Structures are given as structure tokens and as C-alpha cells.
Amino acid sequence: MSWEVVIGLEIHVQLNTTSKLFSGSKLSTGAEPNTQASLVDLGMPGTLPVVNKEAVRKAALFGLAINADICRHSVFERKNYFYPDLPKGYQTTQLDKPIVGAGVVEVQLESGEKKVVRIHHAHLEEDAGKSLHEDFHGMTGIDLNRAGTPLIEVVTEPDMSNAEEAVAFAKKLHAIVTSIGICDGDMSQGNMRFDVNVSIRKPGEPLGTRTETKNLNSFRFMERAIKLEVERQIDVLEDGGEIVQETRLYNGDTHTARSMRSKEDANDYRYFPCPDLLPVEITDADLDALKAAMPELPDARKARFMADYQLSEYDADLLSGDLATAAFFEGAAKAGNDAKLAANWVMGELAAKLNAEEKTISNSPVSADQLGQLIARLKDGTISSKIAKQVFEACWAGEGDPDAIIEAKGLKQMSDSGELEKIVDDIIANNTPQVEDYRNSDDAKKKKKIGFFVGQAMKATQGKANPQQLNQLLKDKLG
Amino acid sequence: MAIDSKVVAQVAHLARLKVDQADTDALSSRLNDILAMVDQLQQADVADVAPMAHPLDVTQPLREDEVSEPNIRDKAMAIAPAAEEGCFLVPRVIE
Structure with missing residues (x-):
């Protein structure tokens, strides 16, 4: 026993x-x-x-x-x-x-x-x-x-x-x-x-x-x-x-x-x-005075996070437990106008980085407002999620606000479709064997093989191509 | 409860009081007298009396949460038997 x-x-x-x-x-x-x-x-x-x-x-x-x-x-x-x-x-x-x-x-x-x-x-x-x-x-x-x-x-x-x-x-x-x-x-x-x-x-x-x-x-x-x-x-x-x-x-x-x-x-x-x-x-x-002044308790906050931000119970539990984390999340969600993205970033990239450098969220080098700004740029398509991680790193290193970093490093996603189209045309012209191979494949294989062209285009644009736009362009041109 | 010289010695040790063996008998007798008086008090009928936490019917005045005390380290160190680097020194204690 x-x-x-x-x-x-x-x-x-x-x-x-x-x-x-x-x-x-x-x-x-x-x-x-x-x-x-x-x-x-x-x-x-x-x-x-x-x-x-x-x-x-x-x-x-x-x-x-x-x-x-x-x-x-x-x-x-x-x-x-x-x-x-x-x-x-x-x-x-x-x-x-x-x-x-x-x-x-x-x-x-x-x-x-x-x-x-x-x-x-x-x-x-x-x-x-x-x-x-x-x-x-x-x-x-x-x-x-x-x-x-x-x-x-x-x-x-x-x-x-x-x-x-x-x-x-x-x-x-x-x-x-x-x-x-x-x-x-x-x-x-x-x-x-x-x-x-x-x-x-x-x-x-x-x-x-x-x-x-x-x-x-x-x-x-x-x-x-x-x-x-x-x-x-x-x-x-x-x-x-x-x-x-x-x-x-x-x-x-x-x-x-x-x-x-x-x-x-x-x-x-x-x-x-x-x-x-x-x-x-x-x-x-x-x-009576104490009851009137009682701040929000963790259980109530968790329920509010689930109701107001449509977070899962698991996410709400993680984000509401600690007051500093909760405040950071709410700040980032508000500044970025996207709760789900804010939740993912606070529990993902930010938590990992804080953990790795043994820092607490109260002394995070990236502020809630800065993370919010990053999320806003991600949301409005200015940057891709891959570039967002790069901007986050730079912001963590103290290189300024996300907007300033994006501007200074020229990280804006390529929105000019003409420019991207030219790059795609070049890639197709310079990789004839791959293009032939692609065109002779069935749909299932095409899905895999398009990756080669996406990779080439991303390389040529240093990751700044808008992935959706690029995919569409490639499909149109490759047939 | 009866107090004997062994209890006296134990309590004296806990209070770090040096009590000579010769005095413990007299002390235990006097302490037993006090306990006898307490026993007598226990017999009073207090069924209708509310328990009392303090003999005075007043409550503790409270202080605002403000810093009012200056740093007096130099004065305190000056009257300490031994001090170094801002700390009072005592014979080594380690558990």
C-alpha cells in the first residue's frame, strides 16, 4: 500500500x-x-x-x-x-x-x-x-x-x-x-x-x-x-x-x-x-472602507480576461495570476489592439527571453507599450511575423521603439507589388529547371515545390516580402 | 500545577537568569503561592462576563505610515561593545 x-x-x-x-x-x-x-x-x-x-x-x-x-x-x-x-x-x-x-x-x-x-x-x-x-x-x-x-x-x-x-x-x-x-x-x-x-x-x-x-x-x-x-x-x-x-x-x-x-x-x-x-x-x-477599496482579485481577473479578451482558460490563468504580468498583457493588448497576439507574445517570445536572462516582467527591457506597437505593425501588415521577432530583439537590446527600428533598418514589408513582381520574374527567368519541374508536378507536389521560390524571393527581399502577396504572385506566374 | 525546583531551574534557564540552587526552594514555594491565588481566581463565577483581552477598556491608537525616525547608527555604534562596517558584532552564532 x-x-x-x-x-x-x-x-x-x-x-x-x-x-x-x-x-x-x-x-x-x-x-x-x-x-x-x-x-x-x-x-x-x-x-x-x-x-x-x-x-x-x-x-x-x-x-x-x-x-x-x-x-x-x-x-x-x-x-x-x-x-x-x-x-x-x-x-x-x-x-x-x-x-x-x-x-x-x-x-x-x-x-x-x-x-x-x-x-x-x-x-x-x-x-x-x-x-x-x-x-x-x-x-x-x-x-x-x-x-x-x-x-x-x-x-x-x-x-x-x-x-x-x-x-x-x-x-x-x-x-x-x-x-x-x-x-x-x-x-x-x-x-x-x-x-x-x-x-x-x-x-x-x-x-x-x-x-x-x-x-x-x-x-x-x-x-x-x-x-x-x-x-x-x-x-x-x-x-x-x-x-x-x-x-x-x-x-x-x-x-x-x-x-x-x-x-x-x-x-x-x-x-x-x-x-x-x-x-x-x-x-x-x-x-466597509476596506471592502469598497478591494482591488480586483486574481479569480475575477481571470474571468474578465476570458470574457473581455476571449482568452482560453489556460491563457487567462497564466496571464492573470501575477499582477505585473496581467498589467503588462493588458497594456500590450490595448496598445496593439489585439488581445490574442498580445497573449501569444507575452507568454511566448517575452516569457522565453525574460526566463533566459533571469529577468522579471517588471524590469522587462521591452515595455508593454513597445510590445503593443510591435503588435500593431504586425497586425496592419507593415511587418511579417519573422521580421517582428527581429524588431523585438532590437527593441530588447535598447535600440528604440519598434516604429523607429522598422524605419531605421528599413524592415517594412514590401507593399509595392510592382517591385515584388519584378523580383519574382527574375527568379523565374533564372531558375528554368526548377520552373519546368514545378510545372510538371501534380497539385500536391506543387504545394511543396513552391517553397523553393518563396525562399528565393525572401532571400532577395531580405524577408520583407509580404508572404500572402508573394504566394499569390508565384501561383499566378508559375501556373 | 505544582512548581518544584526543577521547574524553577528550567524557567530561569529559559529567561537566562542565574538562580542559585539554594534559592530555588524558596522561589518554588513563593511561585506556588501565586499559583494558589490564581486557582482561587479560577473559582469565581464568570459565566455572565465577556472574555477580556486587556484590563483597560481602550483600544490601540494607530500611527500613520510615515517615516519619522532618523538614522542614528553612529550613536548606536558608539555605545556598542563591538561594531564593524556598520554592523554590531557578537560572538559567532551559527545553527
């Missing part, structure tokens, strides 16, 4: 506020170490936290987006532990009364099947600083710029049963938080970090002992880490061993994981309500 896999996720979502959760320190990445750490963030005695209104608003907005109950009086607690990048000696977080209660996220799997993942709750908390273990001659360097960054930690029920489902859920969550504008969603900057709880059991048996693999920062690493851990647990159990409840660390570069052998008392955090903070109230008026 095969094993059943049970997966639950905890996801840290970094909120994109201007300032920190409990202090007015600036929140941005890439600053010099400790230049964005105030007395509150440094854990100085005598300081008091003051809660950031926008962080509360964004957390509640997330709750509404997943149809969760919003806690009207949520409470901050202290989670006590000692670590150098946590100078206060406790993390301010939430436990019994988190701001977001139980909710649901519906996920579409690759098979087309739909799956509901229940959210247990989501709470507001602050991030810790960073420990830097290199370059400090045997010491550890502490940078507290990140300390106090607002996060929501989203905790799912153990509703996923393989790595693909977990990744599909993670992508959907990414789509939701970026669509409602509460998180920048840049995984490489740690904007979303995943902790994965995995256990296995025989069908019908009680839940097995679970392990937690922490801090996975890409969808690919998450998928690989889950598969690796499932294999490990199966091996251990089938060899008659036991799974130990532990925290594990996955190394994406080596595709290995190891146990973080923390002391057994390390998880006794002695939570208690933070005496420095009062319950955070959310009123009916607050909720």
Missing part, C-alpha cells in the same frame, strides 16, 4: 508599508546596515511601540480577500527567545487573537481540477534582524534594518497532498497578495518565505509525525524540498525507523537538507500578551 502525504504551509508575507510595524523607521531593502534602525528597533529600554495603521489595514484586506473572519479586537503577544538579531529578547506577534481568522483559498491544479485549501489563520508580526556570519573574522555581524518589518504569517490547514498542490497554492497566494497590493512579491528579496510541514501515513491511519523545513524562498526550492523530505520519510519508515519531529534546513544549491538540532527546550516561548500594546480595534466602518 502506498503512502499518503500530508502538507501544511506557513508563509511569511512581507507587507510593503513605508515604515516599520512598531516604529517610524524607513522600510527599504539595500540600505547600509543599521541605518534604518531606531531606538524601538534596537530594543532600547524605555521605548514604546506604536502600531502602523497601514500594516493593520493591509492585514485586514488580506483577510477579506480570502473570505476570513476579521478579529475586531486582535491582540499582540510577546514570543520570548534569545538571539542576537532580536535585541528586545522577544518577537511581538499574535497568538490567541490573530487579526485574520479562518478562511479559504481556491487553487486550480494543472489537471484543471480545483482544490480548496483552508487557512487556519493569519497573524501580524514583526521580522527579526539579520545575522551575517561571513567577513567578521570569527564574529557574527548584526544588521537590524529588517528588525520590525511588518509581516503577516499565513498558516494553512494540512490540506495539500503533494508538492504540486503546495506550489499551486503558494502561487495563488502570491497572486492574491500582489493583486491586492499588500506585498511586492519579489521572492529573491525574501518578500515571501515558506515553511513547509510534511508528514506521511498509510491511508486511513492517524497523522504521522511531521517535520518542518524552514525558510524556502522560491517555488522551485519549495517543490524540490518537499519531494526530498517525502522520500526521506518513506525511506526511514520503510527501513523500520521513526520520524523525529524536528526543524530542517534545505540547501537549494546542493539539493540536500539537514536537521537543525536545536535544544529540546528551544520551543518554549512563554507567550504572554504584550503589556505595551492595547488590543487593535477594527470597526464596521473600517471593514
Whole structure:
């Protein structure tokens, strides 16, 4: 009998506020170490936290987006532990009364099947600083710029049963938080970090002992880490061993994981309500305002793409998931006045190029307007699809707008039929054996053999001949 | 729940407090007295009382999302036992 896999996720979502959760320190990445750490963030005695209104608003907005109950009086607690990048000696977080209660996220799997993942709750908390273990001659360097960054930690029920489902859920969550504008969603900057709880059991048996693999920062690493851990647990159990409840660390570069052998008392955090903070109230008026301001959610956007642009469900799913991709597609479709062509280019040429150069669509060298212009020229017959790829490459390389490139390089499709006719006449005159051969062939063979003449004409015109016009001319003249 | 010297030692360790063996008996006795008082409170009839998250009937004032804190790194570094290249230095910690 095969094993059943049970997966639950905890996801840290970094909120994109201007300032920190409990202090007015600036929140941005890439600053010099400790230049964005105030007395509150440094854990100085005598300081008091003051809660950031926008962080509360964004957390509640997330709750509404997943149809969760919003806690009207949520409470901050202290989670006590000692670590150098946590100078206060406790993390301010939430436990019994988190701001977001139980909710649901519906996920579409690759098979087309739909799956509901229940959210247990989501709470507001602050991030810790960073420990830097290199370059400090045997010491550890502490940078507290990140300390106090607002996060929501989203905790799912153990509703996923393989790595693909977990990744599909993670992508959907990414789509939701970026669509409602509460998180920048840049995984490489740690904007979303995943902790994965995995256990296995025989069908019908009680839940097995679970392990937690922490801090996975890409969808690919998450998928690989889950598969690796499932294999490990199966091996251990089938060899008659036991799974130990532990925290594990996955190394994406080596595709290995190891146990973080923390002391057994390390998880006794002695939570208690933070005496420095009062319950955070959310009123009916607050909720009404949030509902009124709710941006379009991914599912609604997908439905709109299918209805407004006549996209297939598959195309709509790919284009609507990520807010930046959706906005790019809509921009290109509008500028080029052709949604189908825009969809093909965004998912085809553009996606391939971005992928190859490890760029995200937000920093694509070709803008949505430029792609739209290219599509417009393709559509009105100024250029052929082959030339369009050439123009795209030039635009990517920074040579200017498509119109300017077409003009500068003289890439306009030959529209003067007289000129093309002359070229065709020359080809027919200079290739007598091929012309004879063509004329002696049946219709099926003619279809193949015309390719030779098309090739010659394209060569002579450097690809600028209009394919339809050329084909017609050749057929007329060859007979 | 009764607190013995073993629990006292454990909690003291978690809080990084140094408690002499000689003091743990006295401490466990005093902590047990506190727990006894809590037990007494538990007996109060609160069936008609709504649960309360905080003893004060007020809610948290919120702050606008604006940057109000300047960069105080130089001052913080000046009072740190060790600092280098903008980082505070601590004995090596690695898991």
C-alpha cells in the first residue's frame, strides 16, 4: 500500500508599508546596515511601540480577500527567545487573537481540477534582524534594518497532498497578495518565505509525525524540498525507523537538507500578551472602507480576461495570476489592439527571453507599450511575423521603439507589388529547371515545390516580402 | 500545577537568569503561592462576563505610515561593545 502525504504551509508575507510595524523607521531593502534602525528597533529600554495603521489595514484586506473572519479586537503577544538579531529578547506577534481568522483559498491544479485549501489563520508580526556570519573574522555581524518589518504569517490547514498542490497554492497566494497590493512579491528579496510541514501515513491511519523545513524562498526550492523530505520519510519508515519531529534546513544549491538540532527546550516561548500594546480595534466602518477599496482579485481577473479578451482558460490563468504580468498583457493588448497576439507574445517570445536572462516582467527591457506597437505593425501588415521577432530583439537590446527600428533598418514589408513582381520574374527567368519541374508536378507536389521560390524571393527581399502577396504572385506566374 | 525546583531551574534557564540552587526552594514555594491565588481566581463565577483581552477598556491608537525616525547608527555604534562596517558584532552564532 502506498503512502499518503500530508502538507501544511506557513508563509511569511512581507507587507510593503513605508515604515516599520512598531516604529517610524524607513522600510527599504539595500540600505547600509543599521541605518534604518531606531531606538524601538534596537530594543532600547524605555521605548514604546506604536502600531502602523497601514500594516493593520493591509492585514485586514488580506483577510477579506480570502473570505476570513476579521478579529475586531486582535491582540499582540510577546514570543520570548534569545538571539542576537532580536535585541528586545522577544518577537511581538499574535497568538490567541490573530487579526485574520479562518478562511479559504481556491487553487486550480494543472489537471484543471480545483482544490480548496483552508487557512487556519493569519497573524501580524514583526521580522527579526539579520545575522551575517561571513567577513567578521570569527564574529557574527548584526544588521537590524529588517528588525520590525511588518509581516503577516499565513498558516494553512494540512490540506495539500503533494508538492504540486503546495506550489499551486503558494502561487495563488502570491497572486492574491500582489493583486491586492499588500506585498511586492519579489521572492529573491525574501518578500515571501515558506515553511513547509510534511508528514506521511498509510491511508486511513492517524497523522504521522511531521517535520518542518524552514525558510524556502522560491517555488522551485519549495517543490524540490518537499519531494526530498517525502522520500526521506518513506525511506526511514520503510527501513523500520521513526520520524523525529524536528526543524530542517534545505540547501537549494546542493539539493540536500539537514536537521537543525536545536535544544529540546528551544520551543518554549512563554507567550504572554504584550503589556505595551492595547488590543487593535477594527470597526464596521473600517471593514466597509476596506471592502469598497478591494482591488480586483486574481479569480475575477481571470474571468474578465476570458470574457473581455476571449482568452482560453489556460491563457487567462497564466496571464492573470501575477499582477505585473496581467498589467503588462493588458497594456500590450490595448496598445496593439489585439488581445490574442498580445497573449501569444507575452507568454511566448517575452516569457522565453525574460526566463533566459533571469529577468522579471517588471524590469522587462521591452515595455508593454513597445510590445503593443510591435503588435500593431504586425497586425496592419507593415511587418511579417519573422521580421517582428527581429524588431523585438532590437527593441530588447535598447535600440528604440519598434516604429523607429522598422524605419531605421528599413524592415517594412514590401507593399509595392510592382517591385515584388519584378523580383519574382527574375527568379523565374533564372531558375528554368526548377520552373519546368514545378510545372510538371501534380497539385500536391506543387504545394511543396513552391517553397523553393518563396525562399528565393525572401532571400532577395531580405524577408520583407509580404508572404500572402508573394504566394499569390508565384501561383499566378508559375501556373 | 505544582512548581518544584526543577521547574524553577528550567524557567530561569529559559529567561537566562542565574538562580542559585539554594534559592530555588524558596522561589518554588513563593511561585506556588501565586499559583494558589490564581486557582482561587479560577473559582469565581464568570459565566455572565465577556472574555477580556486587556484590563483597560481602550483600544490601540494607530500611527500613520510615515517615516519619522532618523538614522542614528553612529550613536548606536558608539555605545556598542563591538561594531564593524556598520554592523554590531557578537560572538559567532551559527545553527
